[in-house]
Amino acid sequence: MIKPYYDHNGITIYHGDCREILPELPKVDLVLTDPPYGMNNNTDSSRFSGGTLEHIAKRGNGGKFSGKIKGDSEPFDPTPWLNYEAVIMFGFNHYAHRLPTGTTLVWIKRLDEAYGTFLSDAELAWMKGGKGVYCYRDLSLTRETRQRMHPNQKPLSLIKWCIEKAKSTGLILDPFMGSGTTLRAAKDLGRKAIGIEICEEYCEIAVKRLGQEVLFPNGRK
Numbered sequence: 001m002i003k004p005y006y007d008h009n010g011i012t013i014y015h016g017d018c019r020e021i022l023p024e025l026p027k028v029d030l031v032l033t034d035p036p037y038g039m040n041n042n043t044d045s046s047r048f049s050g051g052t053l054e055h056i057a058k059r060g061n062g063g064k065f066s067g068k069i070k071g072d073s074e075p076f077d078p079t080p081w082l083n084y085e086a087v088i089m090f091g092f093n094h095y096a097h098r099l100p101t102g103t104t105l106v107w108i109k110r111l112d113e114a115y116g117t118f119l120s121d122a123e124l125a126w127m128k129g130g131k132g133v134y135c136y137r138d139l140s141l142t143r144e145t146r147q148r149m150h151p152n153q154k155p156l157s158l159i160k161w162c163i164e165k166a167k168s169t170g171l172i173l174d175p176f177m178g179s180g181t182t183l184r185a186a187k188d189l190g191r192k193a194i195g196i197e198i199c200e201e202y203c204e205i206a207v208k209r210l211g212q213e214v215l216f217p218n219g220r221k
Contacts, residue, residue: 002014006210012194017196028084031175032163032166034089084128084173085168086129103129105165108137136158171194173194182195
């Protein structure tokens with residue numbers, strides 16, 4: 001039996017490889033996660049123009065991330081997660097050829113006038129079932145903010161919207177938990193959730209976020 005890193009009021013965190021921990025978990029109703037996409041992404045944003053110390057200071061701590069996301073150098077295989085009743089996975093445009101038809105959720109990250117100016121205007125998530133396309137605009141992470149704890153962090157309000165879109169009322173699982181936004185969203189919505197994270201640094205960050213009464217205004221991973 002694997003001992004939880006954190007377990008309080010229906011929210012549980014495990015530190016380790018999700019492939020090893022999954023067999024010991026109870027039945028899960030919703031998998032909501034932002035997995036490594038297999039794009040070998042360099043998370044150090046200071047390499048871009050505008051990445052001077054002066055600009056990093058204005059953005060907050062966003063320029064401190066460096067190196068790669070663990071597991072991101074290999075192609076992501078979504079197959080193990082497709083057997084769950086409800087599933088939402090971000091970044092599916094990187095592994096769409098391995099997915100059946102489903103619903104597309106679009107996180108719009110910037111104002112219309114800023115489209116096409118720098119990197120992506122939006123991010124995509126695949127939801128099991130259906131064929132529609134639904135959009136949610138949240139501009140809070142357009143710039144790297146002082147509250148950002150993970151290079152691929154997603155806004156808290158976005159993850160709450162995803163949970164509500166899934167229309168699942170049972171246990172939520174995030175097998176690639178990052179800084180814990182899925183768990184924070186679940187707690188705020190009165191839901192039970194399990195998070196698994198291979199990097200202990202992010203487990204610690206998630207625990208701190210769960211203990212806060214005043215939430216980070218700008219959400220996640």
